[in-house]
Amino acid sequence: MLFRDRVLQVVSRIPPGRVATYGDVARMAGRARAARAVGTILRTATRRGLPYHRVVAAGGGLGGYGGHAEFKAALLAAEGIVVRKGRIQQFRQHLWPSPGK
DNA sequence: AAACTGACCAACG
DNA sequence: CCGTTGGCCAGTT
Numbered sequence: 001m002l003f004r005d006r007v008l009q010v011v012s013r014i015p016p017g018r019v020a021t022y023g024d025v026a027r028m029a030g031r032a033r034a035a036r037a038v039g040t041i042l043r044t045a046t047r048r049g050l051p052y053h054r055v056v057a058a059g060g061g062l063g064g065y066g067g068h069a070e071f072k073a074a075l076l077a078a079e080g081i082v083v084r085k086g087r088i089q090q091f092r093q094h095l096w097p098s099p100g101k
Numbered sequence: 102a103a104a105c106t107g108a109c110c111a112a113c114g
Numbered sequence: 115c116c117g118t119t120g121g122c123c124a125g126t127t
Binding site: 036055057062 | 106
Binding site: 002 | 121122123124125126
């Protein structure tokens with residue numbers, strides 16, 4: 001199975017209202033250090049019309065959305081995630097699969 | 102086939 | 115808290 005497909009599968013399993021970081025997705029997809037590649041993959045995916053907006057940057061930033069970060073923020077907001085000053089509030093708690101500590 | 106490009110990230114200064 | 119640096123890897127040119 002292509003790395004791309006595993007990434008898309010993993011992302012599609014992120015429950016609404018939760019988010020995962022690029023690095024986490026990379027890890028779940030089997031390539032712990034491929035966070036960057038995940039970015040390229042999701043970008044092409046968006047171009048295909050798949051709204052993979054639940055993947056955010058480590059540290060609470062939004063990451064990108066092919067130049068449509070506003071839309072991404074709106075989608076997250078619709079799922080109950082508060083984004084302010086480009087940062088996700090209570091980022092740690094929305095994190096999936098595990099809020100960590 | 103080789104080089105370039107980024108929705109990344111952690112570590113420094 | 116910002117900018118830089120080096121490493122990473124799939125996709126695109």
